[in-house]
Amino acid sequence: MIKVSCVSYLNSIPFVSGLRILESEKLITLSLDTPADCAAKLIRGEVDLGLIPVATIPLVPGGQIVTDFCIGAKGAVKSVTLLSEVPLAQIKTILLDYQSRTSVNLTRILAKEFWRISPAWQAGEAGFENQIRGNVAGVVIGDRSLQMRDGFPYVYDLSEEWFKFTNMPFVFACWVTTKNLQKEFIDRLNAVFADGIDAIPALVEKLKGNADFYEASEDYLKNFLQYNLDDSMRKAMGLFLEKVRAL
Structure with a gap:
């Protein structure tokens, strides 16, 4: 069974929604953590797949980016x-x-x-x-x-x-693995993540009534966050990591 660590913030609920499906199918075990803890668990080998801060990717032995998704923004992100x-x-x-x-x-x-x-x-x-x-x-x-x-x-x-x-977007976190995950599993991840993004209005509706509910959740998730890890995102990520090395 594949061990997965995902960020526990509001911005990750489309991913968590999909991962809960895989968890119910006994394909994964899931823990919800801060971004720093996601990275630490992956680096220590406690999980096989994590949504980790981009700046920590070079610290993951044998780490490789997987899936077509990320946590990013093109312009303001609010969070x-x-x-x-x-x-x-x-x-x-x-x-x-x-x-x-x-x-x-x-x-x-x-x-x-x-x-x-x-x-x-x-x-x-x-x-x-x-x-x-x-x-x-x-x-x-x-x-x-x-x-x-x-x-x-x-x-x-x-x-x-x-x-x-x-004049570039920014990628905050990516899905990174230290294992050779099967293509079928990665395809399944991509599918449930895409479904989770499509289901944002319904997911936000379920959050209403929570004591810490953020009134502009749907606007934030749909209009400020970018989930697709496209070529422009990858290019921006490369520039950021280059600048991190120069600090």
């Missing part, structure tokens, strides 16, 4: 942000979200090459969001970003900033 009470030029320290290596590296690249600022960098721990005040900004990702972004006067959408910088 990967630098939150601040002051404009960029006044930021002295940036707290870095511990849940994703990709977003951290993207922020460093933008600061160095696009924003032209040199803040102090500080690793965030659980609850670090409460320290974002004054000239201390913070990188916040996932569902927390969706819930918190309206509470700050300065919200820098990192995917949108990357697009301004490069």
Whole structure:
């Protein structure tokens, strides 16, 4: 049985929907994790397939990208942000979200090459969001970003900033395996993922009533996220990894 780790954020519900089907068919076992934990499990060999941050792909021994899908955006994404009470030029320290290596590296690249600022960098721990005040900004990702972004006067959408910088889309996470998965299984993954994306309105409807339900979920999933790992996404991913190596 194939062991799979998928991100537990709202942006992954089309994937989780498909994976639950495969789980019911006894084809996989599924764990839901933060992006960082997805990568760590794959690197340690605890899972065979993971939706992992792009920046961690070079760290996976024998890792190879599979499926036609990813978590990406062409322009604004809403859920990967630098939150601040002051404009960029006044930021002295940036707290870095511990849940994703990709977003951290993207922020460093933008600061160095696009924003032209040199803040102090500080690793965030659980609850670090409460320290974002004054000239201390913070990188916040996932569902927390969706819930918190309206509470700050300065919200820098990192995917949108990357697009301004490069005129390219951005890929946050890909499906990566360390095994030689059979073509039939990968085809099945592609099929259930495509079905999950088509079912977004129904999936969002099921979330209504949850205490932490995000009112704009359907708009976010359908109009801000890009799930297809097309050639433009792959090219952008290559540029990002090249810039990560140069940090």
